[in-house]
Amino acid sequence: MSENDGGRLARLTMAEPGFAFDPRTGECFSISPSGRVVIAALLDQHDEDELAETLAQRFGTELALVRRELRDFLDQLRVLGLLGERP
Amino acid sequence: MPFDLNVPAVSLGEAAVASGGQALVVGVTGVNASDNPGPGLGVAKSLKRAAELDVKVVALAYDALEPGVFLDGWFEDAFLIPPLSAGPAALLERLTYIQRRVGLDVLIPNLDSEVPGCILIQDALARLGIRTFLPTRQQLELRDKRHLAELATRAGIAMPRQLLVSEVNELSTAVADLGLPLVLKGAWYGAEICHDLAQARAAWAQTVARWGHPVIAQALVRGEEMNLTGIGDGRGGAEGMVAVRKLSTTGLGKIWIGVTVDHGGLLAAARDLLRLSLWRGPFELECIVDGDQVQLIEINPRFPAWIYCATGVGSNLPAALVRRALGEAPAAPSLGSGVSPGRLYVRYTDERICDLATLARMVTRGESL
Numbered sequence: 001m002s003e004n005d006g007g008r009l010a011r012l013t014m015a016e017p018g019f020a021f022d023p024r025t026g027e028c029f030s031i032s033p034s035g036r037v038v039i040a041a042l043l044d045q046h047d048e049d050e051l052a053e054t055l056a057q058r059f060g061t062e063l064a065l066v067r068r069e070l071r072d073f074l075d076q077l078r079v080l081g082l083l084g085e086r087p
Numbered sequence: 088m089p090f091d092l093n094v095p096a097v098s099l100g101e102a103a104v105a106s107g108g109q110a111l112v113v114g115v116t117g118v119n120a121s122d123n124p125g126p127g128l129g130v131a132k133s134l135k136r137a138a139e140l141d142v143k144v145v146a147l148a149y150d151a152l153e154p155g156v157f158l159d160g161w162f163e164d165a166f167l168i169p170p171l172s173a174g175p176a177a178l179l180e181r182l183t184y185i186q187r188r189v190g191l192d193v194l195i196p197n198l199d200s201e202v203p204g205c206i207l208i209q210d211a212l213a214r215l216g217i218r219t220f221l222p223t224r225q226q227l228e229l230r231d232k233r234h235l236a237e238l239a240t241r242a243g244i245a246m247p248r249q250l251l252v253s254e255v256n257e258l259s260t261a262v263a264d265l266g267l268p269l270v271l272k273g274a275w276y277g278a279e280i281c282h283d284l285a286q287a288r289a290a291w292a293q294t295v296a297r298w299g300h301p302v303i304a305q306a307l308v309r310g311e312e313m314n315l316t317g318i319g320d321g322r323g324g325a326e327g328m329v330a331v332r333k334l335s336t337t338g339l340g341k342i343w344i345g346v347t348v349d350h351g352g353l354l355a356a357a358r359d360l361l362r363l364s365l366w367r368g369p370f371e372l373e374c375i376v377d378g379d380q381v382q383l384i385e386i387n388p389r390f391p392a393w394i395y396c397a398t399g400v401g402s403n404l405p406a407a408l409v410r411r412a413l414g415e416a417p418a419a420p421s422l423g424s425g426v427s428p429g430r431l432y433v434r435y436t437d438e439r440i441c442d443l444a445t446l447a448r449m450v451t452r453g454e455s456l
Contacts, residue, residue: 013429023428025311025376026332026348081378
C-alpha cells in the first residue's frame with residue numbers, strides 16, 4: 001500500500017535542486033539527492049519495498065541498510081506533516 | 088463634536104494649484120524606521136513606484152528624529168504633527184497649515200491610534216481638498232480587540248479565547264480560565280506572553296501604565312504566524328490581498344524576513360470578514376495558522392509595516408488606496424493577482440549622512456523646508 005500523502009508532497013515546489021518550498025504554509029525544506037529520489041517515487045505511487053530496492057540499486061547500498069534509512073526518512077516526512085501516518 | 092471649525096472650503100481645483108499643479112501630494116504618517124518600523128516608508132516607496140501616479144510624498148512625523156524625515160529620496164517634505172493626545176482638532180489645524188504650505192491631496196494614516204481621530208475629521212479634511220479612504224466608526228468598533236470575538240464568531244472564524252482584565256485581581260481568574268502561558272495585550276498596542284501569575288501581574292501593570300484600560304488576556308495558541316493585507320472596498324469586497332509568513336523576526340517580534348504564501352483558508356477568512364464588515368480602507372489580519380486551521384488574532388485598520396512586500400509582488404496597495412481616496416476605480420497595473428507565493432521579503436538596515444540643517448529646521452520650525 002502506498003504511503004504517499006500526495007496532497008502536501010505534491011504541492012512542494014523546488015526553487016533549487018535540494019530546496020523545496022510549500023507555497024501554502026511558507027515552510028522551506030532542504031532535501032538530499034537521495035531524499036529527492038524518494039519523494040519523486042512517492043509521488044509516483046511507489047510503495048516502501050519498491051522504494052528500498054530502487055534506492056539500493058541506484059546508490060549501490062545494502063538493502064537492509066537502505067530499508068532502515070528509508071524508514072527513518074519516511075518517519076521524518078510524517079513528523080513534518082508531509083506524509084500520512086504509517087499504516 | 089463635529090469638526091466644522093469654520094474652515095474655509097478649498098475646492099479640488101484650488102488644492103491642485105496649491106500642490107504645484109500636476110503632482111498629487113500625499114501625506115503619510117508612521118515614518119519611524121527604527122527597531123519597530125512604521126508602515127510609512129513602505130507606503131512612500133510604493134507610491135513612488137506607481138508609474139501611473141505623479142506623486143509627492145510628505146512625511147508627517149511626531150518626532151524630529153523619525154528617520155523618514157531625512158529620507159529625501161522618498162519624501163519631498165517633512166512636517167511635525169501634534170501628538171495624538173492633543174486631539175483631532177489640533178491635527179486638523181496642522182493639516183490645514185500643511186495643505187496651504189505644500190498642498191495635500193490625500194492623507195494616509197498608518198498608525199492604529201490615528202484612525203479614530205482621522206475618521207472624526209475626514210469630512211473637514213475633504214472640504215479642504217484632503218481626501219482619505221477610511222473605515223467607518225462602526226467598522227472600527229467591530230474589529231476592536233474587545234469586540235473582535237463577536238465578529239470572528241459571525242464570520243465562522245476561530246479565535247483564541249480572551250477575557251477583559253480591568254483589575255489586577257481578575258488575573259488569577261483569567262489564568263485559571265485561559266491557562267498558561269497566556270498573552271496580555273493593550274487595547275491599542277503591546278502584547279506580552281506571560282508564563283506565570285507573577286509575570287502576568289507585572290505585565291498588566293505595565294500595559295495599563297502605558298496604554299491604559301482595558302487589558303485583554305488571550306489564550307496562547309500554537310502555530311505559524313501569517314499576516315495578510317489588502318484594501319476593503321466598502322462593499323464587502325477586497326482588492327490585492329497578499330499574505331506572508333514570518334521567517335525571521337526582531338527581538339520585538341517584528342518581521343524581518345518573510346515569504347509570501349497562498350493559504351486558501353487564510354484568504355477565505357479574510358473574504359468572510361470583509362463581506363460581513365463591509366470594511367472600507369486598508370487592513371492587516373494577524374492570524375495563527377496550524378495546518379488548515381486559521382485563528383484570528385487581530386485586525387489592524389491600516390497598512391502593515393511590511394506593505395512594500397505587497398508592492399513588490401505586484402499589488403501596489405498604497406497606490407490603489409490613493410486612487411480610491413480620489414474616487415477613482417483601481418487601475419489594473421497597480422494590482423496584481425494578489426497572491427504570488429514563494430517571494431522573499433527581506434528587510435535590512437541602510438545608512439544615510441544628512442545635513443544637520445534638516446534636523447535644525449524640524450526642531451525649530453517643525454518642518455523640513
